[in-house]
Amino acid sequence: MSRQNGPWQINDFTTGYENPWIRVEHNEVTRPDGSDGIYGIVRFANLATGVLPLFEDGTTMLVGQHRFAFDAYSWELPEGGCPKGEAPEAAALRELREETGLTAEHILPLGEAQLSNSVTDEYAYYYLAWGLEAGKAAPDxxxxxxxxxxxxxxxxxxxxxxxxxxxLTILMVERAVLKAQLALLPERPRDLILSALKGLPGVST
Incomplete structure (x- = not known):
């Protein structure tokens, strides 16, 4: 049975591939202009989470790893998946602890985002964390x-x-900087972020 998806009509649907992390959907559609077509979607089993940790000396922690999809090494802020049944904030703190060994006294939502909304439904929650304490990392x-x-x-x-x-790393940093500049963060992380901006060309604090 066909159904509408906004201006699109879905005439048939099949699952082309599925594993514990993603499902690839194939849709036979009628396009908004009335012509026939196809639309493929990658559905994610987990939400994405990320966290920008701020130390009292104005430093942060990056995690480096090889990314299979690009066959390239990537430096990123701590990130990971949030399975069903786990709160995104708890997942962000868990990933921070697993990837860096850090625990945080304070955590604050920075925002939410659709990471690639043309061909996937991946959705992210991301946070700012401070009041950090070091521990031992426990990666997967x-x-x-x-x-x-x-x-x-x-x-x-x-x-x-x-x-x-x-x-997601870029988004977390840019959102944190913008909120700091607009005085939308608590005083301590705001001051740390604004101090980091001093001396950067073309950036006004």
Whole structure:
């Protein structure tokens, strides 16, 4: 039975592939202009979560790992999946602890995002964390991770230079900077972020 999806009509639907993390859907459709077509969607089993950790000295922690899809090494803020039944904030704190060993006294939502809304339904929740305490990392069995503690100012400069390309990392930093500039964050993380901006060309605090 056909059904409407906004201006699209879905005439038939099949699952082309499925594993514990994704499902690939194939849709036979009538396009908004009335012509026949197809539309493929990747459905994610988990939500995405990310966290920007801020140390009292103005540094943050990046995680380095090889990304299979791009066959390339990537430096990112701590990120991971949130399965059904787990709260996104709890998942973000869990990923922070697993990937870096850090625990946080304070965590604050920075925002939500559709990461690739043309061909996937991946949805992300991302956070700012401070009041950090060091511990031992416990990555998953399929993760070979490095940690890199750097000034937030250096991370901002690397993003501006195109050296850090992970979308969620860029989004977390840009949202945190914007909220700090608009005084929409608690005083301590706001001051740390604004201090990181000093000296960066073209950035007004």
């Amino acid at each position: 069995a399929d993760e070979i991770l490095e940690q890199r503690r750097i000034p937030l100012s250096v991370l901002i400069a690397e993003i501006l230079a195109g050296e850090v390309t992970d979308a």
